[in-house]
Amino acid sequence: MIELFYAPTPNGRKISIMLEEIKFDYKITEIDLKKNEQFNSNFRKISPLSKIPAITDHKNKTSLFQSGAILIYLAELSEKFYExxxxxxxxxxxxxxxxxxxxxxxxxxxxxxxxxxxxxxxxxxxxxxxxxxxxxxxxxxxxxxxxxxxxxxxxxxxxxxxxxxxxxxxxxxxxxxxxxxxxxxxxxxxxxxxxxxxxxxxxxxxxx
Ligand SMILES: N[C@@H](CCC(=O)N[C@@H](CS)C(=O)NCC(=O)O)C(=O)O
CATH class of the missing domain: 1.20.1050.10 (Glutathione S-transferase Yfyf (Class Pi); Chain A, domain 2)
Structure with a gap:
């Protein structure tokens, strides 16, 4: 299962759209940027620049930040949209x-x-x-x-x-x-x- 650390911004939506496209099981953990939740120490462990989106793939025990890197990871895993x-x-x-x-x-x-x-x-x-x-x-x-x-x-x-x-x-x-x-x-x-x-x-x- 993929946990998506998300806020409803263009960068966040890249990943929610990709997860829907590849039909992976996922859950959303909202990061409220207006409340500065991106600076919480637990979140910074997986996103050191304090930015959404980030993911944790609980099955593979892997975390990633940067939307481009996340898209490539999900594309390689699903073998979709990245011929x-x-x-x-x-x-x-x-x-x-x-x-x-x-x-x-x-x-x-x-x-x-x-x-x-x-x-x-x-x-x-x-x-x-x-x-x-x-x-x-x-x-x-x-x-x-x-x-x-x-x-x-x-x-x-x-x-x-x-x-x-x-x-x-x-x-x-x-x-x-x-x-x-x-x-x-x-x-x-x-x-x-x-x-x-x-x-x-x-x-x-x-x-x-
Ligand atoms: N290059 C990054 C940009 C991510 C980014 O700028 N995220 C913004 C929201 S769209 C953010 O988390 N801003 C909070 C902050 O910088 O404090 C990516 O594509 O993942």
Whole structure:
């Protein structure tokens, strides 16, 4: 059984969606970031940077932090969404999500959504970067069904919950036809709908 240390954020949702996709038995331990529970010493033993998501695989007696590493672990264990012959491409897009898209959109959330008016420079900078991310993803997806080719993979699972914050980004997802097509396709997957609302609070995937 997998224990997922979770908060309902894009990084948390990557893993709840993956666990639903691979139909593994799992339980959620909520980490309330507003109450600073990520700094509790027990949690820091498995997530030394005090960040969700993290997992403990009680069967294999293994704990992991960092969503990308967790996705790879679960993909290898389940042999799903991480085709061996396509790994370079999948890894490339997974790393692009982890190293670029996530952290940069995260800054856009901070300045545009949570703290407007605090820094004109940062608001403009990350708005511009967010638009560029949408444009680049849209261009790529105009000639590729999914991020790493014709099959849905852990790279898509990593990227999806970030684009699902499109209402916060104010970039206008509907203007990006290929990115919208990709988003709608993934939005309809039963496991994605379930994993998005894994706390069963009735949270719906934002529509375009
Ligand atoms: N690169 C990490 C990022 C994880 C991350 O930023 N988690 C945030 C929530 S989305 C967090 O736990 N923040 C709490 C904190 O930094 O104190 C991953 O992909 O797992």
């Amino acid at each position: 061996i012959k396509n790994r370079n491409l999948i890894n490339q897009w997974l790393m692009a999500q982890m190293g670029d898209v996530g952290p940069l959109l995260g800054q856009h959330h901070q300045f545009h959504h949570y703290n407007p008016g605090k820094s004109e420079f940062a608001e403009e900078r990350y708005f511009k970067i967010a638009k560029r991310i949408y444009k680049d993803l849209d261009e790529h997806l105009s000639s590729s069904d999914f991020l790493a080719g014709k099959n849905y993979s852990i790279a898509d699972i990593a990227m999806f919950p970030w684009i699902a914050r499109h209402n916060w980004h104010d970039v206008g997802l509907k203007n990006y036809k290929s990115l919208s097509r990709w988003y709608e396709t993934i939005s309809k997957r039963e496991a994605v709908i379930k994993g998005y609302d894994c706390l069963e609070k009735g949270e719906k995937i934002p529509k375009i």
